[in-house]
Amino acid sequence: xxxxxxxxxxxxxxxxxxxxxxxxxxxxxxxxxxxxxxxxxxxxxxxxxxxxxxxxxxxxxxxxxxxxxxxxxxxxxxxxxxxxxxxxxxxxxxxxxxxxxxxxxxxxxxxxxxxxxxxxxxxxxxxxxxxxxxxxxxxxxxxxxxxx
Amino acid sequence: xxxxxxxxxxxxxxxxxxxxxxxxxxxxxxxxxxxxxxxxxxxxxxxxxxxxxxxxxxxxxxxxxxxxxxxxxxxxxxxxxxxxxxxxxxxxxxxxxxxxxxxxxxxxxxxxxxxxxxxxxxxxxxxxxxxxxxxxxxxxxxxxxxxxxxxxxxxxxxxxxxxxxxxxxxxxxxxx
Numbered sequence: 001x002x003x004x005x006x007x008x009x010x011x012x013x014x015x016x017x018x019x020x021x022x023x024x025x026x027x028x029x030x031x032x033x034x035x036x037x038x039x040x041x042x043x044x045x046x047x048x049x050x051x052x053x054x055x056x057x058x059x060x061x062x063x064x065x066x067x068x069x070x071x072x073x074x075x076x077x078x079x080x081x082x083x084x085x086x087x088x089x090x091x092x093x094x095x096x097x098x099x100x101x102x103x104x105x106x107x108x109x110x111x112x113x114x115x116x117x118x119x120x121x122x123x124x125x126x127x128x129x130x131x132x133x134x135x136x137x138x139x140x141x142x143x144x145x146x147x148x
Numbered sequence: 149x150x151x152x153x154x155x156x157x158x159x160x161x162x163x164x165x166x167x168x169x170x171x172x173x174x175x176x177x178x179x180x181x182x183x184x185x186x187x188x189x190x191x192x193x194x195x196x197x198x199x200x201x202x203x204x205x206x207x208x209x210x211x212x213x214x215x216x217x218x219x220x221x222x223x224x225x226x227x228x229x230x231x232x233x234x235x236x237x238x239x240x241x242x243x244x245x246x247x248x249x250x251x252x253x254x255x256x257x258x259x260x261x262x263x264x265x266x267x268x269x270x271x272x273x274x275x276x277x278x279x280x281x282x283x284x285x286x287x288x289x290x291x292x293x294x295x296x297x298x299x300x301x302x303x304x305x306x307x308x309x310x311x312x313x314x315x316x317x318x319x320x321x322x323x324x
Binding site: 050 | 177179182183197247274275276279282284285
């Protein structure tokens with residue numbers, strides 16, 4: 001959700017910048033749009049290690065260009081998405097995946113946010129219930145000036 | 149029990165500070181290599197100074213060697229280079245260079261200008277062997293043992309500390 005809205009924003013900014021720069025970046029000639037779409041789908045799940053908060057699909061870094069070429073060639077050779085993902089993690093580790101697999105080392109990453117929300121709601125619930133059971137004289141009396 | 153109410157948030161806060169403090173010290177550019185403990189990727193590349201002669205991974209088996217990834221366009225490599233030239237003089241281990249995505253002429257000129265610490269440099273013109281080694285930030289340095297297993301990786305320029313505290317002890321251990 002956040003990622004997609006960020007992408008929209010980025011796309012908007014890029015359109016603006018490209019418009020301002022006279023759009024001198026020509027779109028690469030695409031021989032096979034289906035293959036290119038699959039390549040983009042895979043590359044947008046991979047992190048560019050040179051510019052770490054960009055995907056390989058977005059990045060203009062040299063390495064990202066090379067890795068896009070690599071993905072394209074592997075697709076042409078008939079490899080599956082899983083084989084390509086495995087190829088990348090064998091070289092760059094789980095860090096290249098924007099959605100890392102669930103393992104003991106990544107458990108905190110996956111469960112952490114949900115655990116914090118549950119913990120916070122639980123604490124809130126306990127506190128509110130305890131308060132609702134308290135006698136009225138536990139609380140400060142209402143401002144006497146207000147009633148007069 | 150009475151104090152717990154006040155101490156608990158404090159304790160949670162301190163734990164959070166510890167985590168965030170540790171996070172600040174981590175360098176996100178240091179990505180652990182999945183290659184450590186695994187056989188080095190196979191390659192067969194032309195020598196930079198003699199393209200007709202090829203060097204393969206298997207030809208280097210039986211010795212502990214260093215692979216240093218460099219390029220003439222790489223600014224950090226220039227910063228690292230004097231240290232590497234100095235280190236090569238100690239003859240601790242053979243240093244092979246991987247001339248990554250570079251032009252042969254530019255690479256040769258760079259070595260002529262700044263000194264050549266390498267036993268040999270290999271031309272990886274299209275960067276494919278670099279990808280196999282998971283190279284993403286030149287310079288990078290690997291140590292490979294006699295069986296051809298990657299034992300160590302350093303991303304970014306080497307420092308005297310890294311050589312003294314990590315590379316030298318490791319090479320001694322692997323050769324011992």
